[in-house]
Amino acid sequence: MRADTNAMHVLPVIDHRFFALLASFAGMVVLAILALRFGLRPTGFADIWGSLTNFDTKSGSQIVIREIRLPRLVGAVLAGASLGIAGALMQGMTRNPLADPALLGVNAGASLGVVLCIMVLGITDPAKFIWIALTGALLAALAVFFLGGGGKGSPARLILAGAAVSALCIALARGLLLVSQQALDVYRFWVLGGLDGISFATIGTLLPFYGAGLFLAVLGSFSLNVVMLGEDTARGLGLRVWLVQLLTGLAIVTLCGATVAMAGPIAFVGLIVPHVARWVAGPDMRWMILFSACFGACLLIAADLLGRLSIFGGNMQAGVMAALIGGPVLILLVRRYGVRKL
Secondary structure, X not given: OHHHHHHHHHOOOOOHHHHHHHHHHHHHHXXXXXXXXXXXXXXXXXXXXXXXXXXXXXXXXXXXXXXXXXXXXXHHHHHHHHHHHHHHHHHHHHOOOOOOOOOOOHHHHHHHHHHHHHHHHOOOOHHHOHHHHHHHHHHHHHHHHXXXXXXXXXXXXXXXXXXHHHHHHHHHHHHHHOOXXXXXXXXXXXXXXXXXXXXXXXXXXXXXXXXXXXXXXXXXXXXXXXHOOOHHHHHHOOOOXXXXXXXXXXXXXXXXXXXXXXXXXXXXXHHHHHXXXXXXXXXXXXXXXXXXXXHHHHHHHHHHHHHOOHHHOOOOOHHHHHHHHHHHHHHHHHHHHHHHHO
């Protein structure tokens, strides 16, 4: 009897979060199949399989799947996962449950850079926005960092600085748009946030930035758990807080800049997804990043799929649908668990 008891103690205990992550990934795969299947043009599962394994250039359904829906799907996965990870990192770094890339000026800085790119250089291809968007996001992040007190600033001061920088960038962008009708036409379609017109060429251009941002996010997540206990505690344990903040900040800027360049400033994903991930994964930032990436991808895939259905006219932008989905979810979480538990 004792031997059996000891053997039971030797058996490894599998974390329940592992099964939850597998279930989340399975849900993302189901949503991906539905995104390839449904839209204004009806297609079948045979068309999906054929477009992936034996592409027929004479089949209209396979062309729609291969040339339009598949790039949109890959773009939704990359953008949703990146915004989810960026939101989790930002909330963990600032220890503020309301922090997201839009609030801390990253998206607004990237948007201002894109407006200048359209007006000054006349560029309208999202694949060519990336350097300008990254530069704008980086400058805005640096402004927020220094206005927020640098490494000694409090999370509350950082949030206030982010709100001020965001307001300034948005005001400058809107003021510049009044001068150019052409820039206004391009920006008006882009600012809603959507996946229209995404191609594999654009994704290929931005993929190295997504890879670099994810690598930096993983590096920062291992130490961010200690920083979340308090910067004084982290320094007492011998951790270089400034290095963790630098890695985390670069990850946020890179992921958000690439996403803004590809799909526009999609809001709400970086705010709502980390709360859902924290509810499932707990406060461990390593698990938070995994769940935030998966949930963010699921949210944006679902938003893009719903926006392409005939009930919404077939052309509702994914950014608008993400807000329509995320808003009620956040309200539900606040009402059920309270703000302090978020």
